[in-house]
Every structure is written in C-alpha cells, then in structure tokens.
Amino acid sequence: MKVGEETNAEPQSASEDAGLETAEATAGDNAEGQETPEGANALERQLEEQRKLADEQYQRYLRTQADFDNFRRRSRQEKEDFAKYASGKLIEQLLPIVDNFERALSASKDNKDYEALQKGVDMIYRQLDQVLVQEGLQPIESVGQPFNPEYHQAIMQVESDEHEEGIVLEEMQKGYKLKDKVLRVAMVKVSG
Template sequence: MSKDNQQEQEIFTNAEETGTEEELEQEVLEEEQSEDNELEKLKQEYDELNNRLLRLQADYDNFRRRTMKEREADRKYKSQDLVTELVPVLDNFDRALKVDVEGDAAKGFIDGMKMVYQQFKAALEKEGVEEIKAEGEAFDPHLHQAVMQDNDENYDSNVVIEEMQKGYKLKDRVIRPAMVKVNQ
C-alpha cells in the first residue's frame, strides 16, 4: 500500500503543481494585461500632452506674429495723432496764402509764408502725409466726403467737380477725407 500511497501522493502533487501552474499562468496573463492597459493609458496621456504642447506652441507663434504686426502698425502710424492736429494748420496756411495783398512789404511777408508753408508740407510728406487728389477724380466714398451735388455737362457722372476742403492720408490710412462737390 505504501506504493499505492506514494503514487496517489505523486498524482496529488502533480495535480497541485498543474493547478499552481495554471494559476501562475493566469496571474502572469493578468499582470501582462494590467501592464498593457497601463502602457495604453500612458500612451494616451503622452498623446494628449503632446497635442496640448503643439497647440500651445501654435498659440504662442500666433501671439508673437500678432504683436509684431501691432508693433509695426504702431511704428507706421505713430505720428497719426500729431498729423491730425496739424492738418487744420495746413488749412489755415492755404487760406492765408490765398488772400490778395498789395505793397512790397506785404508781398515779401507772403513770400516768406509760402516758404514756411512749403517747408511744413515737405516735413509732413517725409512722415508719409499726402494730399488726397479730388478734383477731376472719380468719387470714392473712402477718400471723399460729398457735401454738395451739381449737374455739370462738362463732367462725367460721379466725378468730383470741386474740392471744398483738402483731404489727407498718412501712408495708406485716411486722416481726413476731402470735402467735395460731386457731379450727378
């Protein structure tokens, strides 16, 4: 019987080992699945963080470009406020120079005023200020402000007949539109 007991014991031990091996295999499989799941989560987290980084870099690049454009515009139009204040001075010069005077002293004074006026206009032109051409040009609501209309057969329709007040631009920006009379 001892031989039988020994065989039974071996069978029982083999059965235990087989059960233990199956359990070990099951544990190893579960561990591998757990590691795979964790690896998949880490990959997703990596992808999310990478996408977030790319979006932040794009936002930063857009911010840099936008601020550079704003700085360029600020530099380009830095003198706009000053020019806006000086445009009425140009108008007053124009009016003063149109007055008829008599006498040599007055003519000498007017000649001096003309030189100052030309120098003043040259300084403004150097900054990018230019007069808006109006008379004889097609009416453009972006450049001209129609204050009167007339029906003159010598001009085409929608053409500026007369300039009432000069308009000015600073580079490509209108400072003041020209006040004009337009043909119907």
C-alpha cells in the first residue's frame, strides 16, 4: 500500500481483536484434544469400566489357573491310586483259587488218597486258567509253527528229516500274550 492511498477496510477496535483471538484460541485448544469437563468425566468413567473389566478377567484367570492346578493334582493322585490298586480285581478273583489250594493241601495231610488230590489240583488249575483267560491271557501256540522271534526264543536247534528248517519241534516253556502284547516268549526247540 502506498502512502496516502485509502483502504476500503474498516479499522477494528481493540476489544474486537481480543475477542477474536480468544475464540480462536478456544477453538484451537478443543481441536488439539482438550476436553470439556463433561468429556473428561465420560473418559474417566470409561477408563474405570475398563479397569473393572480387566480386574474381573484377571480374577477369572486366577480361578481357572487354580482349577487347572487342582485338576492336575487330582489326576496325578488318581493315576497313583490306579497303579497301586490295579491288580485288586484280579487278586479278588484269585482268592477262591488260593482257598481251594489250602483245602487241597489240608485234605492231603489227613488223607493219603493221591488220586483225589490229583483231581482236586486239576480242578484248581482249570479254575485258575479260566480266570486268566477272562483277563485276556492267551498261550502262544508254538509246536509245528514256523519260528518267529517275536513269539519264540530258540534254546536248541536239532537236525530233523521230518520237518523243514525253522519249524518249532518242542516247547520247553510256554509263552503267553495278554490281549495283543507278548508277556513272555516261548522257549522252544527248533529244527535245523
């Protein structure tokens, strides 16, 4: 602007300038994230709600962790008890057989009838065999079968003209399986 030229703008008063600056400052503060008291209270309420929710979740986590620790302890105790008393059912089934053996031994002392004793022992043997079969015990068939190292242990090899090589000729000690698991291999004599 040149000296002496007139301007179309009207001069502003000082009070108008101050009001304008205050309004701009307030608008600028609100735009930069400054909240009114009502907004601050709402944020504090939200924060408090989130803190309560976090505390509830933490308490739930602690209870779940304690429940899991108790479950693990209880499971370990149940396993130990099961291992300790697993044979209880089998022993309960064997007790009548033990009773029969005691009766047979007692009767043989008073009576010299060895034929009756033999019959009694045979009956006891069949009773014992029945209990073992019910529990899943099976003898391994060996004689006449091809030698199988999973089921047989060769303790002797014999030349045989009647059988081809590797056939079990004689069983020296029986082998047994419990369901599908080999408990004891059979000790056998094999053709060579």
